[in-house]
Amino acid sequence: MFLSGGREEAVAEYYKLQATEYHHKYYGNDTESDECVKAEVELLQSTLKGLDVLEIACGTGFWTKIVAETAKSIVATDTNPSMIAEAKKRLSHLSNVSFAVADAYSLQNVSEGFTGAFAVLFWCHIPRERIREFLTILHRKLAPGAPVVFICQLEDSDAESHIRDEYGNTLAQRRICGRNFTLVKNIPGKEQLLEDLKDFSEDIRYRVHSGSYWSISWINGKPH
Ligand SMILES: C[S@@+](CC[C@H](N)C(=O)[O-])C[C@H]1O[C@@H](n2cnc3c(N)ncnc32)[C@H](O)[C@@H]1O
Structure with a gap:
């Protein structure tokens, strides 16, 4: 049985079930100095330096900590x-970081006027049919001229088993805690990303x- 309900709910539930082991599973003992993420660290820290930043889908806060060094x-x-609770455990000592539980597709109760924004490993999970709505809601929270950075994976290990839906989403099957999930796992190319963002910047x-990640960065440049 695969989880019923929206594609977005499946993604949220899948990560909810892994909150306590997520950090150790994917980051071990914090590898931000590793060569493999050096370029991503440099991009985020230099782009968001000195700014008031909104982070979407922070997870356990691996990238929050990195961006907090310069933001x-x-x-x-x-x-x-549960993800926010894990992030708080790790980062409660950082005086320039605060946390909020917020759905990326509504950002309810999140204030406005941020001068920068970012997300890592979230774009792949946004259903294609909701990209425009997601970007519109995000940009309402940003000041004009705010830089935004999204970073995501270039490949999925089990890409050969992915299937496509009617909207052009790539779907991956995952099993965790005895439950099966169908997750949106999109890996858009440059042309697709430029098209998605053309009305926003x-x-x-x-x-x-370095072969593992792509990034897209832009300046909030058009009124909506
Ligand atoms: C692949 S993890 C990435 C976490 C973190 N950015 C990182 O790179 O380690 C995806 C994250 O998206 C969060 N998430 C899933 N659906 C979401 C939604 N609708 N709104 C906000 N966050 C969501 C999950 O809870 C999870 O923390």
């Missing part, structure tokens, strides 16, 4: 209270980093 402040958000930059 003025960060409001780190995630839809799962005239200043967009796509990069491929």
Whole structure:
């Protein structure tokens, strides 16, 4: 049986079930100095330096901690209270970081006027049919001229078993805690990303980093 309900709910539930082991499973003992994420660290820290930053889908806060080294402040958000609880355990000593439980597709109760924003490993989970709505809601929270950075994976280990749905989403099957999930796992190319963002910015930059990640960064440049 696969989880019924929206694709977004499946993603949220899948991560909720792994909150306590997520950090150790994916980051071990914090590898931000590793060569493999050096370019991503540099991009995030230099782009968001001195800014009041909104983070979407912070998880256990691996990237929050990195961005906090140069940002003025960060409001780190995630839809799962269990993820926020894990992030708080690790980062409660950072005076420029605060946390909020917030669904990325509504950002309810999140304030406005952020001068920067970012998310890591979240774009892949946004259903194609909700990209525009997601970006519109995000941009309402940003000041004009705010830089935004999204970073995600270039490949999935089991890509050969992925299937496509009618919206053009790539779907991956995952099993955790005895439950099966169908997750949106999109890996958009440069042209697709430029198309998705064309109504939000005239200043967009796509990069491929060291074989594992892509990033897209842009300046909030158009009113909506
Ligand atoms: C792959 S993890 C990435 C976490 C973190 N950014 C990182 O790179 O380690 C995806 C995160 O998205 C969160 N998430 C899933 N659906 C969400 C939604 N609708 N709104 C906000 N966060 C969501 C999950 O709870 C999880 O923490």
